Amino acid sequence: MLAKTKHYMKQANLVGGEWIKADSGDVIKVTNPANGLEIGTVPSSGKAETKRAIAAADAAFDSFKNTTANERANMLRRMYEIMMDNVDPLAELLTMEQGKPLVEARGEITIGASYILWFAEEARRVYGNVVPSPWADRRMMVTKEPVGVIAAITPWNFPSSMLARKIGPAIAAGCTSVVKPASQTPYSALAWGAIAEEAGLPPGVINIVTGKASEIGGEITKNPAVKKVTFTGSTEVGKILIRQCASTVKKVSMELGGNAPFIVFNDADIDRAVEGAIAAKYRNSGQTCVCTNRFYVQSRVYKQFVEKFAAAAAKLRVGPSLEGNNDQGPLIDEASVEKVEELVADAVKRGGTIVTGGKRHSLGGNFYEPTVISDAKPRMRFSKEEIFGPVAPIYKFTKEEDAIRLANDTEFGLASYFYTQDLGRAYRVMEGLNYGLVGVNEGVITTPEAPFGGHKESGLGSEGGAEGIHEYLDTKYVCIGGLGL
Ligand code: ADP
Numbered sequence: 001m002l003a004k005t006k007h008y009m010k011q012a013n014l015v016g017g018e019w020i021k022a023d024s025g026d027v028i029k030v031t032n033p034a035n036g037l038e039i040g041t042v043p044s045s046g047k048a049e050t051k052r053a054i055a056a057a058d059a060a061f062d063s064f065k066n067t068t069a070n071e072r073a074n075m076l077r078r079m080y081e082i083m084m085d086n087v088d089p090l091a092e093l094l095t096m097e098q099g100k101p102l103v104e105a106r107g108e109i110t111i112g113a114s115y116i117l118w119f120a121e122e123a124r125r126v127y128g129n130v131v132p133s134p135w136a137d138r139r140m141m142v143t144k145e146p147v148g149v150i151a152a153i154t155p156w157n158f159p160s161s162m163l164a165r166k167i168g169p170a171i172a173a174g175c176t177s178v179v180k181p182a183s184q185t186p187y188s189a190l191a192w193g194a195i196a197e198e199a200g201l202p203p204g205v206i207n208i209v210t211g212k213a214s215e216i217g218g219e220i221t222k223n224p225a226v227k228k229v230t231f232t233g234s235t236e237v238g239k240i241l242i243r244q245c246a247s248t249v250k251k252v253s254m255e256l257g258g259n260a261p262f263i264v265f266n267d268a269d270i271d272r273a274v275e276g277a278i279a280a281k282y283r284n285s286g287q288t289c290v291c292t293n294r295f296y297v298q299s300r301v302y303k304q305f306v307e308k309f310a311a312a313a314a315k316l317r318v319g320p321s322l323e324g325n326n327d328q329g330p331l332i333d334e335a336s337v338e339k340v341e342e343l344v345a346d347a348v349k350r351g352g353t354i355v356t357g358g359k360r361h362s363l364g365g366n367f368y369e370p371t372v373i374s375d376a377k378p379r380m381r382f383s384k385e386e387i388f389g390p391v392a393p394i395y396k397f398t399k400e401e402d403a404i405r406l407a408n409d410t411e412f413g414l415a416s417y418f419y420t421q422d423l424g425r426a427y428r429v430m431e432g433l434n435y436g437l438v439g440v441n442e443g444v445i446t447t448p449e450a451p452f453g454g455h456k457e458s459g460l461g462s463e464g465g466a467e468g469i470h471e472y473l474d475t476k477y478v479c480i481g482g483l484g485l
Contacts, residue, residue, distance in 0.1 A: 001096075004089035007194070013043050013210060014193035016056030017203025022211060023048055028183050033099035033330045033366050034320040042186045045211030050178070050219040053207040057149040057176040058225045060204025065146050065174045069123045072171055076120035078199035083113035090191060092322070094160055097185045099329040099366070100284050101321045111448070112164035115464060118448035119168035122469045126173070138481040144473040146174035147251060148227035151220040153213075153241070155233045156332055157287045159185035162232045162255075163192055165452070165463040167206060173472035175228075178220065179208045182233075184332055186210045221245045228252070228472065232289075235412075235457050242460075253461035253471045255289065256454060257386050258414030261407035262292040262443075263429065265400070266300040268419035269441070274308045276443025277392070280417055282316055282370055283444070285328050286390040287336070289458075290415035290437065290446065293387055294376070295394040296403050302396045310355040310372040313392065318361050318369065330366035331389055337366055340389035346381045347373050347393065357390070384410065400425060404432040413455030417443055436462075 011027075012019035021027075022043035030039050043049070083090065091105035100108070128143040152166040159181060170177050181189030189208055196206045209216055217237075220226055221244035228251040231241050235256040245252050262280055264273045280292045297305045321329035331337050337360065344358055357371030368390055376383070376393035383393075397403045407416060416435035420426055430438050436454045439445040446452060451465030461471045 002089045002092055004086055005092045005096075008086070008089055008093055008191040009040060009187050010190040010194055011040050011042055012190075013045055013049060013053070014190065014206065014208040015049070015053045016059070016207065017197075022046075028210065030097055030184070030186060032096050033184075033332050034322070036365060039096055040187070042183075042190070042210040045209050046215040047219045049211070050209050050216045051223065053178045053209045054149060054151075054219070054223050054225050056204040056207050057178050060202055061146075061149055061176045064176050064202060064205055067174060069126065072174060073120045073123040075199055075201050076116050076123065076168065076171055079195050080113050080117040080120060082195050082198050083109060083116065090160065090188070093191060094185075094188045095321045095329075097187050098156060098159060099321055099332060101326050101329050104284060105321070108158055108161045111446070112161035115161065115164040115448045116168045118464065119172040119469060122169070122466070123172035126469060126473065135481070137483045137485045138479055139483065140480075141478050143476045143478065144470075145476055147472055147474050148175060149178065149225050150175045150228040150230060150472060151178045151180070151226045153180045153217060153220070153229070153231045153233065154182060154189060156182035156184040157284055157289075159188035160191070163189050165468070166230045167192060169463075169469045169472045171201070171205065172469055175472050176205045177207065178226070179206065180213070180216045180220065181208065181210060183210065183213070217241060218244065221250070222247060224248050226250060230471070231255070238459070251471070253463070254459040255452070255463060256414075256457060256459045257412055258289040258291075258454065258458055259293045259384070259386055259410040259412040260290055260415040260417065262295045262416075263403045263407060263418035264295070264297045264301060264305050265403075265418065265420040265422070265425060266298045267421050267425070268301065269421060270301055270304055270308060272441065273305065273419040274312055276417065276419065276439070276441070277309055278312050278316075278443075280439070280443035281392045282313065282328055282390050285331055285368070287332060287388050289386075291388075292392065292417065293382060294407075295392055296397050296406055297394055298403070299396055299398050302394075306355060306372065306374045306394055309392070309394070313370040313372050314356045316370045318367055319363065328370060328390060331368055333366060336389060337368055340368055340387065340391055343382045343385065343387055343389075344371065344373070344391060347376065350377060350380050352376055352380060352393070378406070378409075386412075400429065404429060408432075408434045411457040414458035415439070
């Protein structure tokens, strides 16, 4: 382990500028998914610790709300620079706890840093409005204010960059935060606390509590001092949090599950589609909410696409992510491997054909082979369920309108992709897809400059883009009367 990795691996909560244990002294073990070995521990905190973290954020907000946009932009810029100076140790920490290949971990640290830089720039462009008044003796203005204390709950698949998308705009807007990372991957989140300290953020602006999800979540959603909850995770937990937030009418942003379609039309550039399909499916071992869950390929190019795609999938190098040049690491845990096994068994039982992969990798543990299944049918479980693993089901379709209908036949609406070289078709399909993100002839499209967010049960609100910071701002309308005009 690099010396700097050790430095960023904080095994404590961060509350009001202090690194502290759980009240009980209890801990949660954190393991490396590539070998099951313990890396370290973090506090097993609950309601009381969360309450104090919220109080610390609330106290810090009193002065942080009065900082200038310039000051906050400079803090964020310093955080960006610290990130970029420490890509290697932060990537090592991320890979150790999450399992993704180092090259992907470096990419995640870099993109997380770029979200911070984006929001450093956005901080200074939070404009209000002067509205033409319908009254001769009154003037009207609309201003933006930070919502106050926000709480961020993050998942294990992008434990660093998912938090960047939340604390970046929060700091830019002048909000203070309480963060609860996923217990599988707490260190990448705790590292943000260390980075914030190094960048000179005042104590209490970022507080981080690890531990019991439902207890911490219960306090976060009930406590009246928290004005907004931003969550990335499953639709199931998102619904619980929305319900819990109703009691104190908090603002919510939700980045939830997906069921991404990837459509390949007869007129597509097949080699380009295969390249995009590999990235859109196997990145992070298929464990992203924008990973393709269903491939729809038009009949004339179906055979060709399946052959080329399966050949490319079979070439992916699977192995421990800290060793060698591997393309695909382990899945996060045994339960995820079992779920993938169940979905593959269901598909085979219902007539699916395994073209490549289809079983646990010979490396054992949490490793699973990159898998391609042809002859996929709507009756198979993965048509409706998020796979979250390296399995690519390929369905055949004939008509353009069928592809759009099938792609939209889900309660989810996060990412979608399609490949065509026909301009008219590109517009028809783009407008027909009920998704928050559409990649046309591209398999990876996320960037801080663009809003990221789902339609339907995939979420509420956007992260990144010009929209991102507004999720952390309240609008205030002021009417000034009696001007004697
Ligand atoms: P995944 O299936 O990716 O693990 P989850 O939605 O279960 O997604 O978890 C995402 C985040 O939500 C994690 O930080 C997890 O600990 C947290 N979480 C899970 N259940 C709850 C809950 N009841 N209240 C608050 N947070 C929760």
